[in-house]
Amino acid sequence: MDTEITLRVDGGTHPLTVDTRTTLLDALRERLRITSPKKGCDHGQCGACTVLLDGRRVNSCLVLAVTVDDAEVTTSDGLAEGDREHPLHRAFLDNDAFQCGYCTPGQVCSAAGVLAEARAGWPSTVTDDLTAADVDLTDDEIRDRMSGNLCRCAAYAHIVPAVAAVAEAEGVRR
Template sequence: MPGNPAVPPRPVTLNVNGRAYSLQLEPRVTLLDALREYAGLMGTKKGCDRGQCGACTVLADGRRINSCLTLAVMHEGENITTVEGLATQDTLSPLQRAFIEHDAFQCGYCTPGQLCSATALLEEFRGGAASTVTADVRTRPAVLSDEEIRERMSGNICRCGAYANIVAAVRAAHGNA
């Protein structure tokens, strides 16, 4: 018996950026491919397709995830936010504005994942979540230092090396929040 038989598509409804997308997907379609190839949302990028670069980072119920490592069917009922959903109508988010003001991108390929990750980072910090560089993980981190930002963004790679500007943009957005 050569190869595995095709798995028939099934209806999947994804709530992405406040809109319901009714899709017909095979159960093994990744969330990344569902967003790009089926929903037409091209902002989320496919980088390594192995969860190592962070270019595909999106938010699932506010939690950052690598969309290349998860199946779309696993996210029915969750609120998915992609880079397209960070702005409201014609107004950029404070973080998007800070990325522009601090020149926190060069080629821009990693920027959607960087923005989604940084959005979650700021919410995690506001919620009191510690990181591996937090001095005392039993207490709320006192300051969102550059070291904290670098550690919390460590899952997102920028091949152009815009890290200093990314840290500056996150720090500025945090200060303006």
């Protein structure tokens, strides 16, 4: 059943007619040719499709496009400012935090979400003191908070220090 929507993605505005069954991921990739979000499992289990929806990380494969025509979508592409990469992009390069790179845009968006959640003081399941005012993104914290992103090349040992480097620079890691 066709429905007219407007998607706002990475600063651009895109009027679209979509079948109501279209996910945000498919609308981005197949209709708008914005291909940094990747389709891995298509069931919310791998995180390759992670984007920021009004600044919050979500699995775009489980979001119907018709439900977000009033939201701002940011992909890994959109995190860059023009030609200047986002600090997370630079940290992933510096730490060699990928092999094939397929999961990387989702990892980067998820990490951006992790940093925002830590700045907001959100705890995780490995946080000892739930009432603590500040979050300290230890390696354990990063591992738990990034657990919604799988890397079949198993670059985890480099992803954790990449996220840690930016967390330290942003003051959410001691």
